[in-house]
Amino acid sequence: MGLYKFRPVPSGRMGTLWTLASIRGAALLEFGCMGHMLYGRVFLERIGVSDACRLYATHIDETDVSLGGTERLSRAVADIAERDRPRVLFLLPSAVPEVIGTDLPALCRELQPDHPDMRLIPFGCGGFDAGQYRAVREALLLLAKTLPVDAEKTARPTFNLIGSCADIFRFQADAAELVRTMEGAFAMTPLCVMTSDTSVAQIERIGGAHINLVFRREGLPAAAQLQQRFGTPYLFARPYGVQGTCEWLEQVSQITGISPDRSFVEGQREEALRLISPALPMFRHIIREHPERGRISAGGHADVVKGIMSFACGELSFSKGVCWCDSPDMADEELPYFTEAQWTQAIGSHGKALLMASGEALDWAGRGTELQIANPDVKWRLNPYEPPFVGFRGAVHLTNLWVNAILKEEF
Amino acid sequence: MTSLGHLKRLSAVRSSAGVKFLTPCAFPGSHCPLHPALALAGNIRGLSSLVIGTPECAVYSRVVLPKAQGDLHWTYVLDAHEVVFGCRKGLMDTLQKMDQAGAKAVLLLGTCVPDLIGEDIEGLVREMQPRLSARLISVMTGHFKCNSYPSGSWKTLKAIGALMAPREVRPRVVNVMGRSPDETHIPMPPLLRALLERGFTLRCLAPGSALEDFLEAPDAAASLVLSPFTDPLAADMEQSFGTPAFRLYDIYDPAEIGALHAAVAQRLGIEWDNALDDERPALLSLQEQAAKRLGGLRYVCAHTGPLGALPMAAYLAALGMEPLLLHLEEFWPGDKRWTELLNARGYDPPVCHMVNSDSDAPLLEGLSPALCLGDLPGARVRIPSVPQLSDLYGLCGYERTRSLLERILRVLDGPAAPGERRAPYGTL
Numbered sequence: 138m139g140l141y142k143f144r145p146v147p148s149g150r151m152g153t154l155w156t157l158a159s160i161r162g163a164a165l166l167e168f169g170c171m172g173h174m175l176y177g178r179v180f181l182e183r184i185g186v187s188d189a190c191r192l193y194a195t196h197i198d199e200t201d202v203s204l205g206g207t208e209r210l211s212r213a214v215a216d217i218a219e220r221d222r223p224r225v226l227f228l229l230p231s232a233v234p235e236v237i238g239t240d241l242p243a244l245c246r247e248l249q250p251d252h253p254d255m256r257l258i259p260f261g262c263g264g265f266d267a268g269q270y271r272a273v274r275e276a277l278l279l280l281a282k283t284l285p286v287d288a289e290k291t292a293r294p295t296f297n298l299i300g301s302c303a304d305i306f307r308f309q310a311d312a313a314e315l316v317r318t319m320e321g322a323f324a325m326t327p328l329c330v331m332t333s334d335t336s337v338a339q340i341e342r343i344g345g346a347h348i349n350l351v352f353r354r355e356g357l358p359a360a361a362q363l364q365q366r367f368g369t370p371y372l373f374a375r376p377y378g379v380q381g382t383c384e385w386l387e388q389v390s391q392i393t394g395i396s397p398d399r400s401f402v403e404g405q406r407e408e409a410l411r412l413i414s415p416a417l418p419m420f421r422h423i424i425r426e427h428p429e430r431g432r433i434s435a436g437g438h439a440d441v442v443k444g445i446m447s448f449a450c451g452e453l454s455f456s457k458g459v460c461w462c463d464s465p466d467m468a469d470e471e472l473p474y475f476t477e478a479q480w481t482q483a484i485g486s487h488g489k490a491l492l493m494a495s496g497e498a499l500d501w502a503g504r505g506t507e508l509q510i511a512n513p514d515v516k517w518r519l520n521p522y523e524p525p526f527v528g529f530r531g532a533v534h535l536t537n538l539w540v541n542a543i544l545k546e547e548f
Numbered sequence: 549m550t551s552l553g554h555l556k557r558l559s560a561v562r563s564s565a566g567v568k569f570l571t572p573c574a575f576p577g578s579h580c581p582l583h584p585a586l587a588l589a590g591n592i593r594g595l596s597s598l599v600i601g602t603p604e605c606a607v608y609s610r611v612v613l614p615k616a617q618g619d620l621h622w623t624y625v626l627d628a629h630e631v632v633f634g635c636r637k638g639l640m641d642t643l644q645k646m647d648q649a650g651a652k653a654v655l656l657l658g659t660c661v662p663d664l665i666g667e668d669i670e671g672l673v674r675e676m677q678p679r680l681s682a683r684l685i686s687v688m689t690g691h692f693k694c695n696s697y698p699s700g701s702w703k704t705l706k707a708i709g710a711l712m713a714p715r716e717v718r719p720r721v722v723n724v725m726g727r728s729p730d731e732t733h734i735p736m737p738p739l740l741r742a743l744l745e746r747g748f749t750l751r752c753l754a755p756g757s758a759l760e761d762f763l764e765a766p767d768a769a770a771s772l773v774l775s776p777f778t779d780p781l782a783a784d785m786e787q788s789f790g791t792p793a794f795r796l797y798d799i800y801d802p803a804e805i806g807a808l809h810a811a812v813a814q815r816l817g818i819e820w821d822n823a824l825d826d827e828r829p830a831l832l833s834l835q836e837q838a839a840k841r842l843g844g845l846r847y848v849c850a851h852t853g854p855l856g857a858l859p860m861a862a863y864l865a866a867l868g869m870e871p872l873l874l875h876l877e878e879f880w881p882g883d884k885r886w887t888e889l890l891n892a893r894g895y896d897p898p899v900c901h902m903v904n905s906d907s908d909a910p911l912l913e914g915l916s917p918a919l920c921l922g923d924l925p926g927a928r929v930r931i932p933s934v935p936q937l938s939d940l941y942g943l944c945g946y947e948r949t950r951s952l953l954e955r956i957l958r959v960l961d962g963p964a965a966p967g968e969r970r971a972p973y974g975t976l
Binding site for chain 1: 565572574578580582583604609620624625630638641642660664665691693695907
């Protein structure tokens with residue numbers, strides 16, 4: 138890791154917390170210093186996650202550290218079982234116990250018989266080599282392995298959205314747009330929006346869905362697990378743009394064997410194109426006359442950046458500027474990972490091209506945060522009803538952002 | 549009566565380690581010492597910071613910092629290798645970079661993991677200092693060594709004190725320790741107004757001050773200590789530079805207040821000319837009335853913010869109020885004197901650290917107190933409560949004691965809140 142002038146890559150412990158914190162009907166306990174969880178709660182509330190999973194910490198003191206004491210954990214588990222009575226208690230690893238080698242899974246096995254009505258699930262990625270996205274992936278997989286119960290497919294077609302988690306910028310709006318689109322196109326309702334808008338009970342029934350829509354690559358192992366157990370097919374895609382969304386709907390149709398409501402899809406497509414069309418002459422002018430301003434650079438989650446660029450360059454003829462992802466695990470030839478030094482250098486020499494990145498990066502660059510597509514954020518996000526980036530409405534929103542950003546530069 | 553058997557009584561407490569949680573699940577719990585340390589660093593102009601620890605510390609702590617205004621607030625995140633073998637080399641490189649980037653002074657903040665693995669940050673500071681222009685100080689803020697945040701504040705201020713050097717004393721300059729120069733919320737205490745009227749220069753030392761203000765502080769004729777967080781620094785300055793410290797934050801008794809005012813005047817060579825006595829008769833009258841009303845009243849003390857519970861409890865004990873249970877944010881090294889005073893007045897209450905208002909509230913109610921001093925944030929407490937005592941923080945003198953007594957009496961004499969259970973005070 139080393140020196141950071143900006144926020145570093147979040148830890149696996151943080152990724153796990155951000156994945157689980159939005160699950161209703163559960164409690165979560167961190168066996169470790171309580172300052173982390175206090176900060177974590179503040180962070181989650183600012184991004185719009187509050188009053189879902191009950192978030193507790195045990196705290197830990199020098200005696201616990203030196204003697205390996207775990208009585209605090211036992212007492213806290215018993216207290217939660219007695220007061221809250223959640224059906225599931227997630228155990229979150231914490232930095233200090235990780236250093237001293239506390240075996241959280243073993244402790245859970247020891248404590249479980251005392252709490253037959255509350256399932257204890259210890260999560261991993263507590264070590265210092267695991268980052269946020271790996272933890273999201275492993276947390277989703279563990280949820281998919283442990284919570285679902287045997288279920289028949291629902292009588293009416295349903296779907297799950299896998300990978301909508303609180304760590305992605307504007308996660309609620311993007312999930313809501315896909316749900317809206319699925320309901321309109323296929324009359325399919327979600328069984329489980331995993332994990333940004335779900336409960337323990339909904340995850341338990343996840344096997345009843347007819348398709349799993351994997352919203353980010355970290356959801357793939359969970360989807361594979363669910364396919365293996367329940368035979369549920371899955372589609373991995375994050376649909377951006379008008380054409381991109383139409384293609385995504387076709388893929389859903391092919392997998393489910395359900396024909397979309399053509400009038401809905403055509404109506405949405407035509408509306409999006411109609412709303413976008415006034416901006417197109419401006420885009421053409423800029424791309425032809427001021428090509429340096431017709432470039433879009435972007436940094437953030439790999440799936441988000443690739444999706445947005447496919448719309449910008451594939452459907453709207455912008456040219457691709459400097460693009461990067463924020464996780465070394467996701468880097469490839471098309472989209473490298475940039476360290477802090479690399480993205481600050483890239484932004485510094487970026488010229489007048491449009492820049493879409495984290496709120497922190499945009500703020501630092503003095504750009505304003507209108508074109509924010511990634512975290513770290515610099516604002517509170519209490520409103521889950523902001524416009525999305527994905528789907529038909531996302532395409533209109535992105536176009537609106539770009540045309541205004543160009544106008545801001547132009548005049 | 550709820551069993552508080554796991555708690556220690558005040559007389560048995562030697563340090564914060566002896567102050568046990570009232571209930572076991574922190575929700576949300578207390579901030580760690582890093583929080584005030586970084587808040588101080590971010591609000592003292594000329595002071596840069598380097599948080600050393602996990603991504604949690606680095607990411608979450610950024611919410612504490614205001615927008616950078618020239619100073620550097622960087623982080624150093626340990627990787628798996630450094631957790632085992634230490635991060636000395638990386639820190640040395642980082643300090644070089646901060647020095648080259650123009651940091652004037654750098655506060656190194658070691659968090660839980662470096663504290664746990666025994667990273668010798670203080671030794672590193674000593675080793676690196678001769679090679680750098682930037683002044684270096686360090687504070688270890690491991691949360692596992694305490695219950696709550698206060699040590700992050702007073703240790704940071706003490707560390708800043710390590711940068712001070714003797715100066716020629718200016719007899720008309722007074723340090724005001726624990727009040728911001730930009731303070732608009734807390735009214736200026738009459739004592740400070742009286743000093744300004746007599747031509748003294750008040751140098752405020754608190755968030756909002758510049759590092760340079762702190763470095764000049766040994767030139768003051770005296771230090772007026774308005775906050776417990778600044779007391780350890782004042783004590784160090786007293787010892788190192790002979791700057792006399794007058795502690796205003798923990799005195800409630802009118803006689804003691806008067807004696808302290810007199811001592812300040814004597815030290816500064818001035819007369820108050822009754823300038824501070826306007827409030828005194830009213831307070832004495834109120835105190836006499838309160839003593840009749842409050843004698844035998846049993847109370848619990850919950851969160852009072854930065855206002856220390858023990859000095860307040862000691863004063864109220866003199867009026868006959870019996871503490872049933874006290875929440876202590878931290879047990880300070882000098883708190884034994886309050887223990888002795890409370891014991892001498894016949895009280896030795898159990899003490900605890902409250903970390904979960906919803907769970908703690910029923911336990912407090914089970915004690916059937918007549919009054920709850922302070923807050924249980926977010927919880928519905930069915931006990932007559934005197935909330936927001938943190939408003940008294942930063943005040944001093946007769947005004948503050950009067951405000952405390954008026955708040956208590958107002959609650960006792962006021963109408964019961966919906967659902968509130970009132971114990972007949974003085975008879976339990």
